[in-house]
Amino acid sequence: MTALIAIFRRELQAYFATPLAYVFSVVFLFVNGIFTFYVGQFFSRGQADLVSFFTFHPWLYLFFVPAVAMRLWAEERKSGTIELLLTLPVGIGAAVLGKFLAAWVFIGLALTGTLPLWLTVNWLGSPDNGVILAGYLGSFLMAGAYLAIGGCLSAITANQVIAFVVAVLVCFLFTVSGAPMVMSFFTGWAPQVLVDAIASFSFLTHFTGIVNGVIDLRDLIYFLSVMALWLFATAVIVDLKKAS
């Protein structure tokens, strides 16, 4: 446990030791603003809610989260520090979890940078704050799921660019499987069970539910199990690929 905390702290500090944290946060907030206000038409919708803000999160995370995740293991492998880390008295599970949690908290911090938006809608009108809170929870959980995927793919290669590109692709598949475009392609000819199954794999399906204020236990379990599964795969891959 102390090892896990030590790794968590080191990783989190590493984000702020380089310009990465600042560049990432600023760009993330900036792009979030553009989508919320221009694309999402925050003002002309005339509603005191953050739907136009959350709607774009799956698509923003598609690029931002793999950018954070790509360095998780690829960098350790490239610089050789993976040998140092894994010959310390640390279990692989603790190393994987410590690194993941640090990156997740980092993304969470970037997300809290959007809180002024929440204050703004409260100032402009009287939104349902429960729904907004649910939106933040869903957004954070979804980011964790993207991160677990990206981290796992980062463990496969020592090349961060490859890790990023493949992670974006896999995250994209996990996202679009519930998009209306894909769904309409299947509905009509495929059995409803199959359509539902494909949709149930999608981050969109589960995220939309939470953002609308319905915190369904199944959606929470979905995101948590996606994370658990990919983290487990990460541990296996790190263990197997130590040598290469």
Next chain:
Amino acid sequence: MTALVSLQTVTRDFGSLRAVDRVSFEVRKGEVLGFLGPNGAGKSTTMKMITGFLTPSAGSITVCGHDVVREGLRARREIGYLPEGAPAYGDMTPLAFLGFVAEVRGLAGSTRMAALERAIRLARIGEVVEQRIETLSKGFKRRVGLAQAILHDPPVLVLDEPTDGLDPNQKHEVRSLIQEMSAHKAIIISTHILEEVEAVCSRAIIIAHGRVLAEGHPEGEGWQFGEVYAEPGRLDAAFRRITQEAHPGASPLSGDATEVEDEAGDAA
């Protein structure tokens, strides 16, 4: 006295390549074992298995009585390891880096402070502890790695080319440090600098193509490797004779082993 490190017919394959082939040896407290061999002989692979980074394909390794595979965490607690190239987190300062390693190793409070202070003093990195590691010279980086290895004062030290990249004075300092610590530890160092063996080792193993070719110890003024006797300062000749006899025709020396070939004398 029982051995602190014990390898029994340890083998490691990478695909069809056998990197380490049935290597067995023991290291006791107070011994400094020199691990000699041409590049690619299997020195680093063996060290990676002792420290638990790689798993042996066959055979077993124990460190302080703990099997490195089945009781990995316990074994790794007893080891200080300087991996090849002395990797460290470049974005950290040596002080933060050593603090991190201490924390992972469960050192806390005043014990931790004392351990940091001692390691920084012994490795002589006091003047750079506040600089980022990536800005340090090769010699300082190596010594930061060394400080990390001796931080918890472990009974077993595994040092992969500890003096590589150091200038002659620094080499001398590191060798003195190894000698100072040797009385209470079992130390394994790998090197392809033969004078280092004479300077610090109490025993040496020559390994090539993954196999142990000869084991040597100081005898009189020089070193005895099985049948081959090496006069003082003439270890290189013995080394070449042993490694080339094993693989006639093929030069076992490659890459930066030229420093060994310089000044080559006749077979001892």
